[in-house]
Amino acid sequence: MEPGSNSQMKLVTGDAGYLLEDVPHLTDYIPDMPTYPNPLRFNPAYSVVKQYFVDMDDTVAQKIVVHKDSPRGIHFRRAGPRQKVYFNSDEVHACIVTCGGLCPGLNTVIRELVCGLSYMYGVNKVLGIDGGYRGFYAKNTVTLTPKVVNDIHKRGGTSLGTSRGGFDTCKIVDSIQDRGINQVYIIGGDGTQKGATAIYEEIRQRGLKVAVVGIPKTIDNDIPVIDKSFGFDTAVEEAQRAINAAHVEAESTENGVGVVKLMGRHCGFIAMYATLASRDVDCCLIPESPFYLEGEGGLFEFIEKRLKENGHMVIVIAEGAGQELLSERMQSGDQKDESGNKLLPDVGLWISHRIKDHFANQRKMLLTLKYIDPTYMIRAIPGNASDNVYCTLLAQSAVHGAMAGYTGFTSGLVNGRHTYIPFNRITEKQKKVVITDRMWARLLSSTNQPSFLGPKVVVESKKEDEPPTDLFDGENCKDDQSGK
């Protein structure tokens, strides 16, 4: 392939409908690159592992629930160390950047990239880019060594800093070229991965031997294809503390109502899983499931019923839920953050006011409502144990991929296997909760809340839905094109 040709789609077909959505390789546009034996071969820790190297033909199926005659479908290249590498250890000059909102586990990914490069591949030149994309051209860099990053996984946030906006492809690639960087590790969400795509395209256009690797980050879990994003488990766990507090407050007073807002601007994964985990939640409201307040089958009617039955209740609401119900006065209009994400008014505050107002003025019922917004507290903590392991494996997979000469890919977990996914598959859609799937039904049956949908609407939305892609047990998420 020539520099500048369509570099995104590398499809390999096989028998019985097998399709490999492969990732680019530096040799696609730089012919005759020298190769080296993988230094892991000589590493005492790994040299004894049988079949440590991944077979070149190993791929991972996206769809694992199949029928006898189903086509084999889309596959991704399996992540892991290769026999041959395309970088000499001394030659590698890597950099790491973190962009977008915070997420538990960011520091663990940074740490394990640095340690993986150093301990597995003997790479000693790793730069940290300060403050997100704009740090490439407007800020200082930091030298990263295993010693510098040794303890950072114990802290929340990102030791490199982050930012929204400030993306400038040419200035970033100029900086990469000027500094002699040849491996770029980019940790961030959907916006960041779109930026990574542009950087990769420009690097390819210039014919540079630079591997561009993404590590998907999003607390909202809205990145498609991958099983789940790092930090999600931690967020769900931490959300329990807020839900517990809301529950304790609510059950301590007569007609006590606890409202907890959780993150999720376009999707309700955190709210849904936090609700399922807690069992103290009476109603979970997410962006994917429209609801209404007044009249038969509405939220107010349900609240009244629950208060009469139990004397208290807890509502969990995702930040993007019910936005269409907010009055124009409350809407933020076209206001966007620096990255172009629409700014959302506080739906938790809005719903709390509406509930209080309705019961005080329409129903003349005394209730005590406590609103808890733990969103930034949840986002700012370090990753929990399972997320830390996940972050470690994601980072190590990313390093193995770059050393093996792959580029323009995101390191991600698909059906429990680490894979290399082409950027375009990560950025083309957003993952959403599918409310006609079994997981949402499980939630509805556990809270016994109204679905806010008549049977007719359910049948219609069932018809419209594409078959769901996998999440955890292969259900309950949907790729959506709506984007920002």
Ligand SMILES: Nc1ncnc2c1ncn2[C@@H]1O[C@H](COP(=O)(O)OP(=O)(O)O)[C@@H](O)[C@H]1O
């Ligand atoms: N379409 C895009 N093309 C290039 N860069 C983008 C794009 N969207 C966002 N970015 C850049 O990616 C970075 C992070 O994006 P943002 O949407 O804030 O967070 P996230 O990556 O977590 O979704 C910002 O620096 C932003 O300028």
Ligand SMILES: O=P(O)(O)OC[C@H]1O[C@](O)(COP(=O)(O)O)[C@@H](O)[C@@H]1O
């Ligand atoms: O106040 P900020 O930093 O702009 O972040 C708010 C947004 O960040 C998030 O936590 C995650 O968004 P990103 O994945 O785009 O960074 C959203 O849930 C939330 O709406």
Ligand SMILES: [Mg+2]
């Ligand atoms: Mg985003």
